[in-house]
Each structure stands twice: as structure tokens, then as C-alpha cells.
Amino acid sequence: MVFDRAPTRGGAERAVPNDDFVSLIPRLIRAALAGDIRRVEAVATQLSRRMRPAYPRVAQSVADTLAQQWAGANPLRTAGLLEPPVDEDSRLSLVAVEEPALELAPVLSDREIGTISRFLQHWKERDSLISSGIRPATSLLLEGDPGVGKTYTGRFIASELELPLILLDVSTALSSYLGKSGHNLRTVLDYARSSPSVLFLDEFDAIAKRRDDPSDIGELKRVVSVLLRELESWPDYGIIVAATNHPELLDKAIFRRFDYVLEIHRPARAAREALLRRRLGEFVDGEDVSETLEVIAGLSDGLSAADVCKLADRAMRRAVLDSAELAKCLFEELPGMLGEQTSATRGRIVRAVRSTFGDKVSIREIANWVGVSPSTVHHHLHSGGREGE
Ligand SMILES: Nc1ncnc2c1ncn2[C@@H]1O[C@H](COP(=O)(O)OP(=O)(O)OP(=O)(O)O)[C@@H](O)[C@H]1O
Ligand SMILES: [Mg+2]
Incomplete structure (x- = not known):
């Protein structure tokens, strides 16, 4: 058995069995150097769990750091210093930002409301999930016909979690940012990830149309893959809710990127x-x-x-x-x-x-x-x- 050195209360070290958590350290460093916050969080969560038996205090400290990261608001934005991003030329706003307003729960079937409650529970009880080494679910794809309450549900989630709602219409974004779509989209994503928020990606199927369009091999395609990559490395203190009326346009790879997928039906x-x-x-x-x-x-x-x-x-x-x-x-x-x-x-x-x-x-x-x-x-x-x- 391999042994490692662990500090005792007096500062001296004692030999303890080394679980395989040390092997996570290079992965943690690689993720940190690549600036992949989500990966850092995921590896650190595992690290905290695996080291807990041998190093309970260090494990707790890692868990606390993660919890702070998930809960911490960016002081700039709470002070109103970070204005929502605008297009550099037109000065038009790239997103709509709504402060959380008190919303009544949407009227949905028991099954639908059950999924939403479960999703909310992940955020509300993320500390206990994290200290058990489990990443909380943070992304939800809502599919359903027009007017079934997808946007309303996004607002409700923001209101329940008391987070600002950042609304981005993906379809307009991809068509109107032509030429600078990459730059603008990145500005929006940087803004959204700068502090805890609910990023609502409306008309999300526009992504699929761009991805599959054989005539479109340039800038937009690149932007779409940027957005999909971002989804995977999104920090766990941010929530992403995407909405689509055309789930049939989305491929399996896109569905897989979401922790929860909920189809909202017309009301019974x-x-x-x-x-x-x-x-x-x-x-x-x-x-x-x-x-x-x-x-x-x-x-x-x-x-x-x-x-x-x-x-x-x-x-x-x-x-x-x-x-x-x-x-x-x-x-x-x-x-x-x-x-x-x-x-x-x-x-x-x-x-x-x-x-x-x-x-x-x-x-x-x-x-x-x-x-x-x-x-x-x-x-x-x-x-x-x-x-x-
Ligand atoms: N399930 C619901 N419970 C309560 N109110 C609802 C519900 N669905 C829709 N509404 C009402 O209808 C309005 C429009 O719904 P909403 O914009 O959320 O639909 P949507 O699914 O986002 O439609 P679209 O696909 O056209 O964007 C809401 O602002 C709300 O007043
Ligand atoms: Mg809508």
C-alpha cells in the first residue's frame, strides 16, 4: 500500500493510506491552466470527496471554497457597474436582463412541475450535493409548442432562485451579429458567467440549423461550436435554461449537454x-x-x-x-x-x-x-x- 504524509494537529505529519485522489491533481492543474472553470469544479469536487477520509479538514476547505464559488456574486455587477453588453457599432443591447421578480409557479402538470422542483432543489441544496462530491444540475432544456410557458418557467426559476435572468434570443443573435457574431456572443457569455444568473437561451434550435447547414461553413458554424463548448464548461454557480419549439431539429449530442430536458405540454x-x-x-x-x-x-x-x-x-x-x-x-x-x-x-x-x-x-x-x-x-x-x- 502506498502511504502519504498528512499534517497532524501539531503540524507534524503522519502516514496515512493514500487513496487515488493524488492522481486528480494533474487533471486539476490542466483544467485550471486551460481556464476551464467547470472542469476545475468537477475535479475539485471529486478531489474533496476522495480525500475526505484521510484529510477531512482539507476536504471540507475544498468543499467550502466550491460552495463560495457557487454562491458568490460578482461585486461589480451587484453594484450595478457591469452594464449588460451592447453591440459596439449599433450600441443596441445584446441581451435583456431582468432582475428577479416574484412570479407565481407556472400552471403545469404534476410531472412537469415535479421536474422543475427537482431542478430547483439542486441549486437550493447544492452545498450538501457538493460536500457529497456530486455536481448539482445546472442546465435545463425546455421544449414545447408556442405559449406553453417556456419563457414564463425561465422567469419563475430566476425568481425562485433570486437570480437575475439574462435573456438571449439565439436565433436573432446568430442572424444579426453576422461578421461579429463570435465577438458579440462571447461578450454575452462572459457577461452571463461573470456572476450567478439564469441565462435563458431562447429559440435554441437555431443552433442546430446552423450546425447542419452545409452551405454555412464559416464564422457562424464556429460560433455555434463555441456556444456548445461553453455549455459544457459553464460554471456551476450559473444556471442555463434553453427553450425550443422544435426539439426535432436538435441532435442527441445537444440533448446530452443538458442535465434535465423537460417537454411542456399544452394544458389539460x-x-x-x-x-x-x-x-x-x-x-x-x-x-x-x-x-x-x-x-x-x-x-x-x-x-x-x-x-x-x-x-x-x-x-x-x-x-x-x-x-x-x-x-x-x-x-x-x-x-x-x-x-x-x-x-x-x-x-x-x-x-x-x-x-x-x-x-x-x-x-x-x-x-x-x-x-x-x-x-x-x-x-x-x-x-x-x-x-x-
Ligand atoms: N404554464 C403556464 N402557467 C401560467 N401562465 C402561463 C403558462 N404558460 C403561459 N403562460 C402565460 O402566457 C404568457 C406567454 O407564455 P410564454 O411566453 O412563457 O410561452 P412560451 O412557451 O415561451 O412561448 P414561445 O414558444 O412563443 O416563446 C406568459 O407570460 C404567461 O402569462
Ligand atoms: Mg418564449
């Missing part, structure tokens, strides 16, 4: 009802629309969360401007939000209006709301739902 019925309730909030105080919200939630299948919010907003505006009942306004606005509908859907709406309001709403009104003739309304009411459902 219960989530649609919760979204309506939340959005209408105090507006519905004193007005009993519970039953209507349930019915509207049932009829709005296929809408994104953003569309459900928009439906609530439109109905509230109409209710105020027309001094009308909110329940009616919701039904009036629903067909417009649903877009092109099948006859079966129109039939369901017509019958729901009738069963909610009875004779208080005329056939003509229903016809106007749904955008069909009064005779079609008659037909729907008397077919009892047999029109091709």
Missing part, C-alpha cells in the same frame, strides 16, 4: 380551469362563474396556456367595456380563440351555452357568438350531439 382540462381562475382572479369575486369556468375549460381543448390567459383577458375587457356578464363574455370570446372548428365542436359550444344560460340567451345571440346561422344553432340544439362526434 384541469390546468386550463386553474389558468382561467388565476387569470380572472379578483375579477370574478362575488360573481359565481365556477360552473362556467369548468365548462369553458372543457371546451377549450387544444389551446395553449398563453391562449387560455388571452381568452380570460379578452373576456374581462369585454365585460368592462360592454358592462356585460363575464360568463357570457367568456362564451362570446371562446370561438374566436379556438380558430377553425369542426361542426362537432361548434355543436358542443352551442349546447353548453344553452345549458348554462337557458333562454336568457337567444338563438340569434348564440349564432353570432359561434359564427353560424340561427338554423345551424337550431340544428345543433336538436341533434343532441349526434353530428359526427
Whole structure:
């Protein structure tokens, strides 16, 4: 067995069994000299864990240093001295920076919210992960249709972690920085990694388009590989959330770079009802629309969360401007939000209006709301739902 020298309390050294942690030292030095912070952190984390049995105090000191690194804010930016980067020629801002605002949790399925909570837990309990020699998860790829809440979730994460949110639209960045994309992108990444933050990479699939484009062999391709490399060496005190509407464009190698990948779906019925309730909030105080919200939630299948919010907003505006009942306004606005509908859907709406309001709403009104003739309304009411459902 190989022995090593370890300091005793009095400063003398005693022989202790040498685990293989010494072999990590050259790797640590190589990573440090290459300026690869992420690698330094990863190797130092392992070093701390492996040396703990023989050198508990030194191991703890390494763990403390890592924890400080993860928690430490750059004093320049907290003092407001580091302004968000701008394009040198146009002076236009390269990123949008938002200070954390209090955001309510997005309305998502239990499974989706579970993944996000787990991801947040990594940051919140990173000290215990680090002292156990485990690197906390710091990157999350969100995929899903427009309006399902990807950006909202990014804001929520920043708000929960009380970190600033740095928003970079990758697609615009890659197309508008032509010629100096490399320089600008690096400026943005340097800014983001200068202190703890959530870097939100929107339209992340733009990367894949550039990577695969055979006609594009120059600057942009190089920039894209810079960005992908950065993802791997991102410091653990920073969070990266990327969002895409087109996950099919991303290859496996890109997915692998993320600690978590979460597909956000369009809201199910219960989530649609919760979204309506939340959005209408105090507006519905004193007005009993519970039953209507349930019915509207049932009829709005296929809408994104953003569309459900928009439906609530439109109905509230109409209710105020027309001094009308909110329940009616919701039904009036629903067909417009649903877009092109099948006859079966129109039939369901017509019958729901009738069963909610009875004779208080005329056939003509229903016809106007749904955008069909009064005779079609008659037909729907008397077919009892047999029109091709
Ligand atoms: N799951 C959700 N819970 C609560 N509100 C939501 C949710 N999804 C969307 N919204 C509302 O809709 C707005 C728009 O959603 P958001 O911008 O997050 O969608 P997105 O998935 O980023 O869409 P895009 O792909 O078009 O960028 C949000 O600001 C929020 O008000
Ligand atoms: Mg978005």
C-alpha cells in the first residue's frame, strides 16, 4: 500500500493510506491552466470527496471554497457597474436582463412541475450535493409548442432562485451579429458567467440549423461550436435554461449537454380551469362563474396556456367595456380563440351555452357568438350531439 504524509494537529505529519485522489491533481492543474472553470469544479469536487477520509479538514476547505464559488456574486455587477453588453457599432443591447421578480409557479402538470422542483432543489441544496462530491444540475432544456410557458418557467426559476435572468434570443443573435457574431456572443457569455444568473437561451434550435447547414461553413458554424463548448464548461454557480419549439431539429449530442430536458405540454382540462381562475382572479369575486369556468375549460381543448390567459383577458375587457356578464363574455370570446372548428365542436359550444344560460340567451345571440346561422344553432340544439362526434 502506498502511504502519504498528512499534517497532524501539531503540524507534524503522519502516514496515512493514500487513496487515488493524488492522481486528480494533474487533471486539476490542466483544467485550471486551460481556464476551464467547470472542469476545475468537477475535479475539485471529486478531489474533496476522495480525500475526505484521510484529510477531512482539507476536504471540507475544498468543499467550502466550491460552495463560495457557487454562491458568490460578482461585486461589480451587484453594484450595478457591469452594464449588460451592447453591440459596439449599433450600441443596441445584446441581451435583456431582468432582475428577479416574484412570479407565481407556472400552471403545469404534476410531472412537469415535479421536474422543475427537482431542478430547483439542486441549486437550493447544492452545498450538501457538493460536500457529497456530486455536481448539482445546472442546465435545463425546455421544449414545447408556442405559449406553453417556456419563457414564463425561465422567469419563475430566476425568481425562485433570486437570480437575475439574462435573456438571449439565439436565433436573432446568430442572424444579426453576422461578421461579429463570435465577438458579440462571447461578450454575452462572459457577461452571463461573470456572476450567478439564469441565462435563458431562447429559440435554441437555431443552433442546430446552423450546425447542419452545409452551405454555412464559416464564422457562424464556429460560433455555434463555441456556444456548445461553453455549455459544457459553464460554471456551476450559473444556471442555463434553453427553450425550443422544435426539439426535432436538435441532435442527441445537444440533448446530452443538458442535465434535465423537460417537454411542456399544452394544458389539460384541469390546468386550463386553474389558468382561467388565476387569470380572472379578483375579477370574478362575488360573481359565481365556477360552473362556467369548468365548462369553458372543457371546451377549450387544444389551446395553449398563453391562449387560455388571452381568452380570460379578452373576456374581462369585454365585460368592462360592454358592462356585460363575464360568463357570457367568456362564451362570446371562446370561438374566436379556438380558430377553425369542426361542426362537432361548434355543436358542443352551442349546447353548453344553452345549458348554462337557458333562454336568457337567444338563438340569434348564440349564432353570432359561434359564427353560424340561427338554423345551424337550431340544428345543433336538436341533434343532441349526434353530428359526427
Ligand atoms: N404554464 C403556464 N402557467 C401560467 N401562465 C402561463 C403558462 N404558460 C403561459 N403562460 C402565460 O402566457 C404568457 C406567454 O407564455 P410564454 O411566453 O412563457 O410561452 P412560451 O412557451 O415561451 O412561448 P414561445 O414558444 O412563443 O416563446 C406568459 O407570460 C404567461 O402569462
Ligand atoms: Mg418564449
